[in-house]
Amino acid sequence: MKMTVDQIQQTSADSGTRETADLERMEARTRHSLHPRAYAGFSFVYPVLSRRARGVSLGVNLSPDALCNFSCRYCQVDRRGSRSSSRIDVGAILAEASAILDDWTDGTLPAKAGWGPLPSSLLRLNDFALSGDGEPTQSPLFGQVLEALRGLLDKRSLGSVKLIIITNGSGLSRPSVMRAMSRLRPRHDEIWVKLDWGSQKAFRDTTGTRRSLPVHLSRIVSASRVIPVTIQTCLFGTEAGGPSEAEIKAYVRSLRFLRGRKADLARVQIYTISRPPADSSLRPISPGRLREIARIVRDETGFPAEAFGA
Numbered sequence: 454m455k456m457t458v459d460q461i462q463q464t465s466a467d468s469g470t471r472e473t474a475d476l477e478r479m480e481a482r483t484r485h486s487l488h489p490r491a492y493a494g495f496s497f498v499y500p501v502l503s504r505r506a507r508g509v510s511l512g513v514n515l516s517p518d519a520l521c522n523f524s525c526r527y528c529q530v531d532r533r534g535s536r537s538s539s540r541i542d543v544g545a546i547l548a549e550a551s552a553i554l555d556d557w558t559d560g561t562l563p564a565k566a567g568w569g570p571l572p573s574s575l576l577r578l579n580d581f582a583l584s585g586d587g588e589p590t591q592s593p594l595f596g597q598v599l600e601a602l603r604g605l606l607d608k609r610s611l612g613s614v615k616l617i618i619i620t621n622g623s624g625l626s627r628p629s630v631m632r633a634m635s636r637l638r639p640r641h642d643e644i645w646v647k648l649d650w651g652s653q654k655a656f657r658d659t660t661g662t663r664r665s666l667p668v669h670l671s672r673i674v675s676a677s678r679v680i681p682v683t684i685q686t687c688l689f690g691t692e693a694g695g696p697s698e699a700e701i702k703a704y705v706r707s708l709r710f711l712r713g714r715k716a717d718l719a720r721v722q723i724y725t726i727s728r729p730p731a732d733s734s735l736r737p738i739s740p741g742r743l744r745e746i747a748r749i750v751r752d753e754t755g756f757p758a759e760a761f762g763a
Contacts, residue, residue: 493556493565497541498549500566501582504761505685505722508577509562510617511553513602515541515595516587523588523621524661525649526732527687530586541594547601550581554609580615580643581606590624596633603636616642619685623664625672637680643719645683646673650696651703670710677717684708684721684756688746689735696738701746708754721754723747724761737762 492499496517503510519530556562557578563571581602583589592598599616606614616637624630625646634644648669649659656666676682686704688696696704711718723746725737738746740762750758 492553495549495553497546497585498553500553500562502568502575503579503582505724505759506579506582506617508575508579509557510579511550511581512585513546513550513581513583513589513598514585515583515589515592515598516585517541519586520591521587521621522591522623522662524731525621525687526659526661526730527689527726527735528731529726529728531729541592541598543594543597543601546598547605550602550605554605554611578611578614580617582617582619584619588621588623589618590620590627590630595624596629599633599636617645618643619645620647621660622646622648622669622672622676625676631676631679634676635679639680642680643683644676644680645685645722646676648673648684648686648704648707650686650700651705651707652700655700655703666707670707671714673711674714674716677711681717681719683719684711686721686723687725688723688738688743689726689730690738691734691736701749705749705753708750708756712754712756718756721747721750721756721758722761723750723758 497514499512499514501510501512502508521528521530553562556565563569583595583598589595599618602616606612606616618634618637637644650656651666653666656669657663673682673684690696708721723743725743726735727737740760743760743762747758747760750756
């Protein structure tokens with residue numbers, strides 16, 4: 454039986470906790486199959502069951518060659534295999550996005566994605582997320598893809614579906630990127646920016662770059678003037694333990710810096726690794742410890758903070 458868009462989108466405002474619990478159960482069953490890049494032979498667009506989006510997110514991979522300007526220790530993109538030779542094509546992305554919306558509307562997407570039966574609380578299309586196997590703002594067609602997706606959603610009267618940019622923040626100083634992001638809808642569309650740990654040394658060690666943490670924080674402040682920013686932080690330990698109390702304090706200091714500069718942060722998302730990372734010595738942090746760190750962030754910075762376990 455076909456579902457209407459209204460039926461699919463229908464969800465109560467207080468369903469977030471139930472959706473998260475449902476997603477946790479789904480991930481426990483099929484953890485490594487929830488973030489595949491392959492769907493129906495597509496090259497760029499793929500569906501994801503996302504706890505952080507509390508529903509279905511449609512990923513748009515602007516880095517099919519798996520190249521990235523960061524080399525994060527926790528990165529869970531498998532870069533060991535052969536890389537795709539697909540070149541970014543706005544028309545192809547739009548065609549795939551349109552086709553996957555058709556699958557969503559007629560109810561065939563979950564089966565095609567291999568998810569099996571889903572709780573009704575998860576039948577909510579949340580967003581198109583520009584992310585994928587690298588840094589999306591590196592693509593010279595980033596702005597064009599953003600505009601094309603917005604036009605597609607408007608044409609289909611899907612104004613409730615968000616556009617989300619998931620970025621390491623390196624492109625937030627480029628005028629072309631900020632012009633594109635300025636066309637996002639404040640308080641609806643979202644920018645999710647990585648903030649990896651709180652000291653210069655830990656930031657560089659984690660990201661595998663020589664970039665400046667103060668410059669990164671200043672870029673977050675500037676971006677938040679355009680649209681509220683969601684901070685994403687992946688915390689992890691090693692066989693020796695961690696993160697230490699000193700590292701958590703440094704992280705809180707960075708968030709306090711953002712508060713002091715009046716950065717407009719929608720929320721802070723604290724999570725851990727759930728699939729094999731680039732650095733095999735890393736270990737996930739327990740859900741209880743993540744919740745405790747999120748509580749510290751809320752108490753000491755005033756920012757809303759959520760924890761997402763492995």
